[in-house]
Amino acid sequence: MPLNMQLEVTDLDIESAEQILFGRINVFDAERRIFLKNLDTCDLQAVPGSGKTTVLLAKLLILEKRLPLDSGRGILVLSHTNTAVNEIKKKIGKHCPKLFSYPSFVGTIQSFVDKFLAIPCYANLYKKRPLRIDNEIYMETIEREFNFKIKDFSVQEHKNAKWFINAKGLLGGYRIQFNNPNFELVKYINGKNVEIEKPKKNSKAWVDFSEAEKSRIKQWLISLKKKVFNKGILHYDDAYFFANVYLSRNPQILSFLKRRFNYLFIDEMQDMEKHQFELLETIFYDPSNTTVFQRIGDINQSIFTDGSSTSSSSWTDREAKLTLSGSHRLNPGVAKVVQNFGAESFIEINGLHTSNEVKPHIILFDQQSKGRVIEAFANLIKQHQANNEIPLVLDHPIKVIGWNGKLPEPDKLRIKDYFEPYDKEEQKPKIDYPNLLSYLKYFDKGTLTLDPIRKNILNAILRVIRLEDIKEDGRNFTKRRFLNYLALVSPSKAEEFSKSLYQWCINIIKGKVTEVHQGIIENVTVLICEIFSKEALGLQSMFFLNDTSTLETIDGPLIAKNNVFCYEDLKFEVTNIHSVKGETHTATLYLETCYHKHETEFCLDAILGNYTPFKKRQKQAAKMMYVGFSRPTHLLCFAASLDRLQNKVEELERVGWKVIHLNESTGNPTIAIEAEVLGATNEIE
Numbered sequence: 001m002p003l004n005m006q007l008e009v010t011d012l013d014i015e016s017a018e019q020i021l022f023g024r025i026n027v028f029d030a031e032r033r034i035f036l037k038n039l040d041t042c043d044l045q046a047v048p049g050s051g052k053t054t055v056l057l058a059k060l061l062i063l064e065k066r067l068p069l070d071s072g073r074g075i076l077v078l079s080h081t082n083t084a085v086n087e088i089k090k091k092i093g094k095h096c097p098k099l100f101s102y103p104s105f106v107g108t109i110q111s112f113v114d115k116f117l118a119i120p121c122y123a124n125l126y127k128k129r130p131l132r133i134d135n136e137i138y139m140e141t142i143e144r145e146f147n148f149k150i151k152d153f154s155v156q157e158h159k160n161a162k163w164f165i166n167a168k169g170l171l172g173g174y175r176i177q178f179n180n181p182n183f184e185l186v187k188y189i190n191g192k193n194v195e196i197e198k199p200k201k202n203s204k205a206w207v208d209f210s211e212a213e214k215s216r217i218k219q220w221l222i223s224l225k226k227k228v229f230n231k232g233i234l235h236y237d238d239a240y241f242f243a244n245v246y247l248s249r250n251p252q253i254l255s256f257l258k259r260r261f262n263y264l265f266i267d268e269m270q271d272m273e274k275h276q277f278e279l280l281e282t283i284f285y286d287p288s289n290t291t292v293f294q295r296i297g298d299i300n301q302s303i304f305t306d307g308s309s310t311s312s313s314s315w316t317d318r319e320a321k322l323t324l325s326g327s328h329r330l331n332p333g334v335a336k337v338v339q340n341f342g343a344e345s346f347i348e349i350n351g352l353h354t355s356n357e358v359k360p361h362i363i364l365f366d367q368q369s370k371g372r373v374i375e376a377f378a379n380l381i382k383q384h385q386a387n388n389e390i391p392l393v394l395d396h397p398i399k400v401i402g403w404n405g406k407l408p409e410p411d412k413l414r415i416k417d418y419f420e421p422y423d424k425e426e427q428k429p430k431i432d433y434p435n436l437l438s439y440l441k442y443f444d445k446g447t448l449t450l451d452p453i454r455k456n457i458l459n460a461i462l463r464v465i466r467l468e469d470i471k472e473d474g475r476n477f478t479k480r481r482f483l484n485y486l487a488l489v490s491p492s493k494a495e496e497f498s499k500s501l502y503q504w505c506i507n508i509i510k511g512k513v514t515e516v517h518q519g520i521i522e523n524v525t526v527l528i529c530e531i532f533s534k535e536a537l538g539l540q541s542m543f544f545l546n547d548t549s550t551l552e553t554i555d556g557p558l559i560a561k562n563n564v565f566c567y568e569d570l571k572f573e574v575t576n577i578h579s580v581k582g583e584t585h586t587a588t589l590y591l592e593t594c595y596h597k598h599e600t601e602f603c604l605d606a607i608l609g610n611y612t613p614f615k616k617r618q619k620q621a622a623k624m625m626y627v628g629f630s631r632p633t634h635l636l637c638f639a640a641s642l643d644r645l646q647n648k649v650e651e652l653e654r655v656g657w658k659v660i661h662l663n664e665s666t667g668n669p670t671i672a673i674e675a676e677v678l679g680a681t682n683e684i685e
């Protein structure tokens with residue numbers, strides 16, 4: 001009996017998926033039905049908003065009804081980010097209980113590699129589970145271990161190795177790579193081999209290390225890495241090293257995985273990096289189709305890889321390639337603008353969202369008016385709502401996005417230039433921050449409880465305990481184990497601590513961050529020394545507790561979220577382009593920023609409606625614009641500096657942009673927009 005049973009997708013199946021996703025039937029056209037009915041290995045490449053994720057969701061809803069599959073096989077669904085995976089869960093989770101349980105698996109590529117390959121391999125080799133697979137804890141650990149001597153190396157060998165690593169800036173980046181059967185030291189994942197040579201090559205007295213010295217430095221680097229592994233700490237990249245070792249030593253795992261998963265679907269395929277791409281191909285691709293392997297994405301939207309040939313995905317189309325023409329998200333005017341930013345290849349985009357004809361807008365600002373750009377955008381939305389061109393009740397959010405969220409520099413625009421409160425750190429809720437103050441500032445403000453603040457304070461204390469290398473039975477403390485330990489060692493101190501913790505949370509809510517910061521420094525220093533019998537905290541801990549260098553202290557009451565712009569009843573998030581990948585917005589304002597150059601410097605031709613092939617750095621900018629510009633169903637606004645476009649206004653209007661000037665003489669942007677709506681000139685004198 002063949003392992004791979006042929007299933008069939010019927011029109012009735014499609015209707016039922018349409019009902020769930022759209023509340024009506026006959027939504028999917030012939031092209032989309034071809035993909036839905038296709039259950040063979042193939043690629044699906046299509047333009048933004050063409051409904052790639054939607055057809056994948058529909059297919060999963062249909063396959064849910066066929067679960068469990070014959071021979072106890074399951075479905076594997078992978079995407080790149082937790083956000084993308086959570087979106088899948090949010091949209092179809094309640095309809096697909098079987099898809100989200102054994103033997104199927106829905107997760108990020110990293111979680112798949114950790115669970116099925118890296119953790120079993122590590123457990124096999126070290127007879128214990130890794131403690132954490134996490135980049136920041138890895139960095140913290142390797143930096144600490146770097147300062148200690150490694151057994152069996154002389155003082156001079158130790159000095160040589162440290163000198164070499166420091167001079168090359170290799171400490172955080174170097175990896176061990178398994179190129180069967182060799183173990184190689186590489187500068188970074190998918191990078192070149194580490195070539196060991198004495199630093200300061202340009203000085204006259206330079207004489208390279210001897211071969212014996214080089215060999216010892218190499219061994220030292222490997223030993224340092226092994227020490228960190230021994231502690232149970234892995235970098236995300238290391239998971240791929242363990243995965244490859246596991247597969248080569250246990251080739252039966254390949255057939256186990258292929259047997260377990262009848263179908264593999266990868267969304268956002270263009271964002272897979274080389275090592276991820278190769279691993280998936282090695283495991284799942286075989287001409288006999290044991291696992292049906294469908295890869296879905298849009299090569300023009302690959303913004304997560306850095307564009308270097310070493311890390312970029314090697315996604316080349318399979319022979320069986322399907323496509324979806326047209327974008328259900330974009331209206332014809334916006335589609336026409338977006339298509340010129342196809343950095344990998346030009347693909348015409350047919351805007352199928354024809355219920356509105358709102359033109360893409362460019363807001364041109366000068367030095368004085370840049371702070372009013374977002375307000376002008378809000379005004380535009382209000383105007384279009386008043387004209388019934390944008391719905392009053394929004395189906396999708398409105399967002400303001402930009403590429404570079406770093407601090408402003410002279411003549412280099414950053415998101416903060418447009419929106420002063422913007423805080424890059426708030427983008428991603430993290431467990432590990434560089435100093436205590438950041439833990440107090442960057443808690444999850446989405447909930448109205450004290451819990452996120454409490455968690456952050458406890459996480460900061462755990463960080464100090466890790467910096468002090470204090471463990472319980474060889475294991476790092478968790479929040480719960482720390483509180484249990486405290487209660488065991490000193491019930492009175494535990495009670496006192498619990499009261500202080502509560503008070504700190506309350507005071508943070510009241511905006512007394514500086515006061516709480518000081519309170520924690522004094523209290524926690526004493527507490528940790530007392531309960532762990534230490535005379536004093538080490539330098540790293542003291543620096544972590546006291547450092548305020550990168551952050552300004554806030555002493556006003558906290559607003560719900562720092563990166564939110566409120567205007568009358570409208571509320572928009574101000575965020576980076578990476579975080580809106582895959583999203584649909586009602587309106588998007590794209591803020592030009594400087595990343596090496598500004599977008600209007602990198603991609604002027606495309607902005608002016610011409611398609612010309614992009615060079616390396618231009619490509620990166622074009623991809624950002626392609627992703628950012630292709631989010632809105634109704635209004636796309638691009639905010640650009642007047643000085644670079646002032647002679648191009650006619651050309652811009654000719655190719656479909658509506659141009660708005662926001663200079664000092666414009667006064668209230670509403671006036672400009674009203675005039676424009678009434679058909680007057682766009683330039684307000």
Ligand SMILES: Nc1ncnc2c1ncn2[C@@H]1O[C@H](COP(=O)(O)OP(=O)(O)OP(=O)(O)O)[C@@H](O)[C@H]1O
Nearest residue numbers: 027028047048049050051052053054328329582584
């Ligand atoms: N067949 C369809 N008919 C009408 N609307 C659709 C259809 N397919 C998708 N949509 C709508 O179009 C929007 C974009 O869909 P989706 O996010 O699936 O596109 P995508 O191709 O995955 O986008 P991206 O390339 O940006 O990741 C969503 O609002 C979705 O509900």
